[in-house]
Amino acid sequence: MSNSPMTPRRITRQIFIGGVPVGGNAPITVQSMTKTDTRDLEATAKQIYDYAAAGCEIVRVSVPTPDAAKVFPEICARSPIPVVADIHFDYKLALAVADGGAACLRINPGNIGGQDRVKAVVDKAGSKGIPIRIGVNGGSLESELLDKFNGHATPEAMAESAMRHVELLERENFHNIKISLKASDVIRTVQAYRILAKQVDYPFHLGITEAGTVWGATIRSSVGLGILLAEGIGDTIRVSLTGAGEEECRVGHELLRSLCLRQGGFRLISCPGCGRLQVDLHNLATEIEKELQTINADGYTFAVMGCAVNGPGEAREADLGVAGGNGEGLLFRRGQLLRKVKEADIAAEFLQEAQNLVNS
Amino acid sequence: MSNSPMTPRRITRQIFIGGVPVGGNAPITVQSMTKTDTRDLEATAKQIYDYAAAGCEIVRVSVPTPDAAKVFPEICARSPIPVVADIHFDYKLALAVADGGAACLRINPGNIGGQDRVKAVVDKAGSKGIPIRIGVNGGSLESELLDKFNGHATPEAMAESAMRHVELLERENFHNIKISLKASDVIRTVQAYRILAKQVDYPFHLGITEAGTVWGATIRSSVGLGILLAEGIGDTIRVSLTGAGEEECRVGHELLRSLCLRQGGFRLISCPGCGRLQVDLHNLATEIEKELQTINADGYTFAVMGCAVNGPGEAREADLGVAGGNGEGLLFRRGQLLRKVKEADIAAEFLQEAQNLVNS
Numbered sequence: 001m002s003n004s005p006m007t008p009r010r011i012t013r014q015i016f017i018g019g020v021p022v023g024g025n026a027p028i029t030v031q032s033m034t035k036t037d038t039r040d041l042e043a044t045a046k047q048i049y050d051y052a053a054a055g056c057e058i059v060r061v062s063v064p065t066p067d068a069a070k071v072f073p074e075i076c077a078r079s080p081i082p083v084v085a086d087i088h089f090d091y092k093l094a095l096a097v098a099d100g101g102a103a104c105l106r107i108n109p110g111n112i113g114g115q116d117r118v119k120a121v122v123d124k125a126g127s128k129g130i131p132i133r134i135g136v137n138g139g140s141l142e143s144e145l146l147d148k149f150n151g152h153a154t155p156e157a158m159a160e161s162a163m164r165h166v167e168l169l170e171r172e173n174f175h176n177i178k179i180s181l182k183a184s185d186v187i188r189t190v191q192a193y194r195i196l197a198k199q200v201d202y203p204f205h206l207g208i209t210e211a212g213t214v215w216g217a218t219i220r221s222s223v224g225l226g227i228l229l230a231e232g233i234g235d236t237i238r239v240s241l242t243g244a245g246e247e248e249c250r251v252g253h254e255l256l257r258s259l260c261l262r263q264g265g266f267r268l269i270s271c272p273g274c275g276r277l278q279v280d281l282h283n284l285a286t287e288i289e290k291e292l293q294t295i296n297a298d299g300y301t302f303a304v305m306g307c308a309v310n311g312p313g314e315a316r317e318a319d320l321g322v323a324g325g326n327g328e329g330l331l332f333r334r335g336q337l338l339r340k341v342k343e344a345d346i347a348a349e350f351l352q353e354a355q356n357l358v359n360s
Numbered sequence: 361m362s363n364s365p366m367t368p369r370r371i372t373r374q375i376f377i378g379g380v381p382v383g384g385n386a387p388i389t390v391q392s393m394t395k396t397d398t399r400d401l402e403a404t405a406k407q408i409y410d411y412a413a414a415g416c417e418i419v420r421v422s423v424p425t426p427d428a429a430k431v432f433p434e435i436c437a438r439s440p441i442p443v444v445a446d447i448h449f450d451y452k453l454a455l456a457v458a459d460g461g462a463a464c465l466r467i468n469p470g471n472i473g474g475q476d477r478v479k480a481v482v483d484k485a486g487s488k489g490i491p492i493r494i495g496v497n498g499g500s501l502e503s504e505l506l507d508k509f510n511g512h513a514t515p516e517a518m519a520e521s522a523m524r525h526v527e528l529l530e531r532e533n534f535h536n537i538k539i540s541l542k543a544s545d546v547i548r549t550v551q552a553y554r555i556l557a558k559q560v561d562y563p564f565h566l567g568i569t570e571a572g573t574v575w576g577a578t579i580r581s582s583v584g585l586g587i588l589l590a591e592g593i594g595d596t597i598r599v600s601l602t603g604a605g606e607e608e609c610r611v612g613h614e615l616l617r618s619l620c621l622r623q624g625g626f627r628l629i630s631c632p633g634c635g636r637l638q639v640d641l642h643n644l645a646t647e648i649e650k651e652l653q654t655i656n657a658d659g660y661t662f663a664v665m666g667c668a669v670n671g672p673g674e675a676r677e678a679d680l681g682v683a684g685g686n687g688e689g690l691l692f693r694r695g696q697l698l699r700k701v702k703e704a705d706i707a708a709e710f711l712q713e714a715q716n717l718v719n720s
Contacts, residue, residue, distance in 0.1 A: 036635060153673070242631065
């Protein structure tokens, strides 16, 4: 195969969220955030397990109150993945969760009421060896910056906000930082990250925030994060959906896989169908995709194609492929024709061959 | 707002598919392809109407046989949008559909058996004033090219295949051309279009082919087409899904909207929810999104936010927004606080204000 069209990855310093490296040459990780009431230990711990099973590698938990901070250590103790504490305004909560097992603090130092408090948080994070994530959000920009930019949270205003927070930490000689710059639209988000990428070498957490309900947010996050990742920008991602966190993780992994940035899972190629279609492709592809999930087919490519035009070519390039046509299908394994099978038998024989392939 | 992060659009010559301009400074259009048996006039005509209602602006219909070509003129006569005839190998079918009302021929001149036949097709297309789309597909590359590139349909091989077809048309002094270069993965597709963009000024039809079932194909198409469109590449798009063509069109429009390349529809911003959540956001956002589709809210931005951190900021920037919190919500209209409403009343009052806004 030929060169990748991807821009070489931006050079960033590597930090660690618990045992998970972020930045440098570490794999790009997938994150999500719990949606339970943090004080509900059982619900939150269960949700984290569900997320982890769906591929979540770092989880963020909001800590809005002292009650939540009290439960937080137990959440960390039970979590199978590192837990980032999401804190707004109250630096004492940051101190508490840092002692309570947080693997990272998400807190904006400019919003906690002065450099003394910044120093207290930095000292604590330093002594615990945990990073601070600066999380700039287009919806909650400082009012001075909004004034400076005519009332609008522009990409330049967002990047400048991040730099203000960065400087407060650097003033305390703290560099264990990652940064996010989220807006609710693709254009502002992409622009803001591009601007900041030229100014710092801290790793970036990517996301389109408040991206909307599942369908639209999946599209917008795929477009926005795809553009940035193809430019080499981004060290960890979170797909924000007004929906289940598990789905955020699945979309995140698929997005990374589409750019060959992560492996894992299998790939199913199937054609959209057209007037040339001679087999019931939609049901066939859906059934095969579902059954393939029950065997360990990580890393394999499968093709389920409906006709003789592009079918044989794609079916031949895949590890296992079928090209349907006229009530039957041609089964290929790694470019070799295996045999012709009747339409009614395609799914069963395909899955049997998939099992043989994986066992071989 | 600030500069767009988009690369200026690639300069392409403009062609017309029926009355629809493609290329130059024309809006980027959304296409799909019928999945019915073309010979079934009623089913095909109905499907085209369904596609058009979902935003389809150009429709492609496969014409694999003389029987299909016989029905084709009636399909064109009944279609509310221009119809592209998809032809493989048989140049006589191309001649027939050009006489039968095709607004464009999709045919690869290198595959029809010699320059005499190319000349016959070009003469016909020229006399009818209809363009030819060259559609290179990684799954059906010429065997000489596969041999040249060690058996693989690389991006370079795909671009070279397109140039061979282009030269056959240019030899007949025909330039009313658009080109697609589809592979089943994002990386090859992006690379192939980038290579060809430097070599010709013909407009491009973008797509990731055989992209798989709806969920994965939506992500891969959004990533791949998003990357290209952000670079200014692409004049018309088709999102290929092994699913309904209407869904292909809806995804296509949302993808273009996410990059501000098309208007239309409303935008709903909603947060993913977290441990700070104090209202039932998921159901609220879903209900509001559904009801907004019943009023003519094209071009408006709505925000449905769950808490006090980013909520008021986003709610204020929207045309109409609500920031939930503690069993109630703050309603904003274009930055002005309207009033506080009880949680149970948020949806109804929000929709009433949306109606007022649209009527105003």
